Structure formats: C-alpha cells, structure tokens
Amino acid sequence: MTRYTAATDADRQAMLEAIGVASVDELFADIPESLRCAAPLELGAGLSEAEVYAHLRELAARNTSTEDEVSFLGAGMYDHYVPALIDMLTSRSEFLTPYTPYQPEISQGGLQVMFEYQTAICELTGMDVSNASVYEGPSAVAAAGYLAKLANGRSRFVVSRGVHPHARETLVTLCAGYGMSVSEVPLSDGVTDLAAWGSAIDEDVSAVFVAQPNYLGAVEDLEPLVGLARERGALVVCSADPLTLGLLEPPGAFGVDVCVGEGQPLGNRLDFGGPSFGFFATRAEHMRRMPGRIAGETVDVDGRRGFVLTLQTREQHIRRERATSNICTAQALNALAGVVYLSWLGRAGLVELGELLVQRTAYARSALAAVDGVSLLHEQPVVREFAVSLGLRDLEAVRRVLRRCAAEHVNPGHPLGFDYPEHPDGLLVAITEQRSRADIDLLVDVLGRAVRAERAGAGAASAGGEAAE
C-alpha cells in the first residue's frame, strides 16, 4: 500500500462483497485469458518524493529551451516575448482555471474577459462573431470543417498544402467520423496553385481551407482563392497567424466564411508544445453552427451592463448528439493571456511589431540566400517566416547540419523534409522580435559553416571516404 493508491485491500474486499464477487480475478473472468496480462506491469518499486524530484530534475535538464540557444524555430509556434504582466494577471485566483464555468453568470469577470477576447479576435480577423476559444489551431481548423458540413451538407473538403501539416492531419482524422473526404491542392512557387485549386473545387465541395501566411511563410493572394470557391458555393476557411494581422488585410475583408488559427503567438510561451488556444471566428449567418462557448453582453433588470453565456442551444447539454461540437471547454486561461497580450501591445503596437518582423525577416532572408549553396525556396512576400533550400542531398544531411549548429547553440529552424518530401533539403526559418540583427548574423555564420562542412563531407563520401558526422 502506497500513499498514492486510492483503494486499500480492505476497500477492495468491501467492494467485491458488495457486488457479490469473490475475487478480482473472478470480476475480470469475462475477459479472455489471452487478453489479460499474465504478470503485473513492470513498474519497479515506488520512489520517495525526494527521489522523484531528483529524477524529474534530471529529465528536465535534458531539455533545451529557447533561452538556452538562439532559436529560429517556428512552424506554427513562435518564441515571442511574454511580458510579466500576463503571468501577473492570469495567475490571479479569480481567473486560474481553464474551464468555462457551468454556473457562469456568477463569474461576471470571467465572462467579461471572454467577451473582450471575442471582440479582439473579431477586430483582428475582420469577422462578425468569435467563440471563447477552442483547444488549439489544428482542432479549430477541423471544427471549421464541421461547421461547413452543417451549413451545406456537401461531401468533400479541399485543402491547400500550405495549411499546417498538423491541421491537415487533424481535419482528415476528425472528418472521417462524419463521412467526408479530403483532397489536397499542391503549392506552386510557395503558394497555393491557383489552376489546381480551381479544378479541384466542384459542386460537391463543402469547404476549402487555406492558410495566411501559409506554412512556407508565403503570403497567399486570397482574393482569387476565395472567389473561385464562393462561385461554386463552397465555404472558405482561412487559418491565419494572428500576429501578422496587424499588417495583412484581415481575412474577413476577402469574404472568408470562417477564420481560425493558433493563438500561441499571442502571449503564450512555447511551453514545450502547449497548452495553447485556438481562435474561431465566423460570419453572423453561421453563428448558430459555431462550436464552443460564446460570451454575450446584456443588461440586468436594473439596466446595468452584464455578461452571459449565450446561444447555448448549440451545445451538448441542450442539443445532445446534434451539438455543433462536443467540446464546450474553452482554453479560457490561455485565451485570457491572448487578450492581455493584445491589450498590452495595443493597436499601434501590433502594427509596429509586424513591421519589425517584416524588416528583420527580410534581412535574414537575403543574408541567408547569399550563403554559398543556400537558395530561397520561393520568392513570395513573407512576414515573419521563410523557407530556404540548403542545397543538400536529403533530410538526413539537413539533420546533420542542424546537429552541427546545435553544438554552437544555434537552432536554425524546422526541416521541411518531414512533412514535405518534395523539399527534402528545405528549412523553415522564423524570426521574432527576440532575435536581434546580431543573432541573425550569428545564424548566417554558423549555418553557413555547417552547410559547407556537410558539403565537404558529402564530397569526401562520394569520393569513397567516410561520411562526416
């Protein structure tokens, strides 16, 4: 019996007697012998609290955080500075829960920040209505697919290959449950191939999905992409990077039906991949098909401003199996960090940050393109991320280059070869305001040397020598 075990032997005996079974073995007798574990799990003996702490500390020390190296990793999650103000506000006990409450009107402050968050998301995306957030970017994309299915009942989705690979995978997984198929449209010179897009969309297509900027960092020309889809009665779902929307025209201005995205860049740290939040905004006509919870503004009996959870007839506790989603938990705490961050930046600050990102990204892009062997993977306009080709043979060669850079505490970015085999030597490089010009110069130097060393090694290997590692 350990202190963390909930039931004692005596508890177990009492439960067995209550249901009239002699032993635990008899309780599980219906499960075929072949499916049961023959021996107990090999978990080892328990550890003391001090031993567990020491073990976890040792494991944690193996991690490399973005504070331990100069990191140009992005690919959907970005290393922005998170001001202390955010921790100060989100750790207040009134807010410190990820749940939207079941007796919500008692927590007016919680509902008010949700309402303000929704207002900020609507302004940022140019959409009419926003929910109080969903789990993260990819599930927001998949949930947008379900909205489209409810809206027009068609059978197919068309997805640009510029949409984040995780989001495409999540959409394929979830939409199989309601009988949809998904087809993909390739990129051409870094952006969605307009001709292929046009021929992929027919009268069976429920929704099309495009990312702005796309996974390769390129700014998509939304107008023709949206136009072709709307002509054929398909809904348009745009997954947007919220931090670029201070500069780019909001997706709502192009007439998209749903604008979703990953909220992490807004005041949430990387935290080894999560938790974060997804934002979800749509046009008023689709409001009743929206997933998740929605805070609404109203007045009380005395005419004072107040907040409620509204349009709850969409939700599972009322609509049961026909609910617009089967999650009603928002990532309220992460979304709160998002709205605090936006308030901290302010309207002008968001634009200034965007301009700074564009300038530093342009500097890094041209400096890297000048490195011997390195070339741009596309020349489309970008905001904060871009793709290069390292002029190497395959993904393995890219990984060796990255290991060389890691030894000098530089992480040049994310290899594209994992998700885009058509770009085996591609590298996605992200810039945030935390990367100075000196950091970028360091990247150019370290990556340039690593690529040269790899090419020299590969040359030696093809000449019959040992492959360099």
Add this chain to the structure above:
Amino acid sequence: MAEASYPPELLYHPEHDWARVEGEVATFGITWHAQDALGEIVFVETPAVGTQLSANEAYTEVESVKAVSDVFAPLTGEVIETNAQLAAKPELINEDPYGEGWLVKVRIADASEAGGLLNRDAYVATLDE
C-alpha cells in the same frame, strides 16, 4: 396565443406538426402544444425552395430560449414557398402558430398520405395520454 387551440380543419402529425391541405398544396407548421412546450422561439431557419421533404422526417429545427426541436414533415412534397417573415420575427410561431407562424408551403407528392394523419380529436387525445 395564450389558450390552447387546435383548428378542426387541419390535419395533425403526432410529432406536433399540422398540415392545411388545399388542393395540391399543403401548408405546414407546428401546433399550439409544440410552441407552448418550447417556450419563446428565438430562431428558425426554413429549408430552401425546391427542397424535397419526406413524410415523418425532420426538415428543420426551431430554437427556443431553452431547447432546439426537430420539425417533422406531415406529408411528402417539394417546398414551393417559405415564410420569409420568420427570419426577423420567429415569435410569430408563438403568437399565431396556425396563421402568421406557418413554416413552409409544399406541393404534395401523394395526396393519399393525408389519410395517415390525425384529425383534431385524435391528435388532442394523444396530448392527454
């Protein structure tokens, strides 16, 4: 309409829907009992003109402040007109369920189906059960 009422000239479906048959065309709506059970109706989205409805199958939903409920087609047919007023004034269903609160007009596919519906007394009897 505060008092229960079930006009004798209508045909009724046990899922609390009514049909007014006039030649080849029938008008559909929900009964006094249905709107009373739902409470204040806040939203209804009628199907597009041209939609084919099948008898005994749900063709739309009405949403009240506390619930969402399916609306069943009493007869098979094609929608030829919808009540455009309901988008802005869904409360017409509460105020006048057999008049201004009608939902759709349908060109009936098979007039003999009407024989399967309930008359006023038979429908009211189901409410007492």
